[in-house]
Amino acid sequence: MESLFTLPLVDGAKVRILQITDTHLFAGEEQTLLGVNTFRSYRAVLDAICARNHEVDIITATGDLAQDQSLEAYHHFAQGIARIDAPCVWLPGNHDFQPAMVDALAEAGIRPSKQVLLGNQWQVLLLDTQVFGVPHGEISEYQLEWMTRCLDQFPERYTLIMLHHHPLPSGCTWLDQHSLRNAHTLAAVLEDYPQVSTLICGHIHQELDLDWYGKRLYATPSTCVQFKPHCTNFTLDSLAPGWRYLTLHPDGRVETEVCRIDSDEFSPDADAEGY
Ligand SMILES: Nc1ncnc2c1ncn2[C@@H]1O[C@@H]2COP(=O)(O)O[C@H]2[C@H]1O
């Protein structure tokens, strides 16, 4: 497993995390997903983040960074994220191609670390739930063992778990066939770890805030197209692209907000039926 990444912070400081997810970038800057230019919507999100002057200790990118598996798409991601003055870590989504992802991001100085120690009170673990070639996710025995090891290694640290796939029904039937299939095994392991209060995912291109086996599960809008909540069949939403900002407090509390760009420039093709 990739090396541990340690970010020293002043003792007692809050940890500020920016989550970017589902950028679905292509090699070409003019390419579109369901009528949305994902390169431009990503750039618009970064513009909005920079304009807000969020204080950011670390950026977390939670998968589906590329739509076309190309090295160039990951280069676009890295060039964009370099505008924010904070280290970035990532995990893969179902669309990602990890050989290209690892190389292109590492070349840009973005580390593949999946265990991050932030100051003295917090740890972030980035899970890989990709099953290559299919949209649904699974947590492997290896990932579960690794996660358990990290939790046992730092029992005194509050731990935030991040993953691409949603571990619980989102309320969109068509998306719920693409969820984390063996979420119950993850829940069974986490039951023994009260220092994990919160999990964060991407994948479903919408904001969600639900209780999951006594833990809090948040999902985050994509930087490109949005899916409409509570739909049986594939349905796009006209909400703007967005991101999530999290504040982890030294006493274990997690504060979070979803932000969106203030523009209707990135409305998707209303007639699209999938991709
Ligand atoms: N019409 C559709 N019905 C069911 N699944 C779809 C449809 N269109 C796209 N998908 C899949 O649903 C996934 C949801 O998010 P992803 O971006 O991971 O990738 C998407 C596709 O793999």
Ligand SMILES: [Fe+2]
């Ligand atoms: Fe996805």
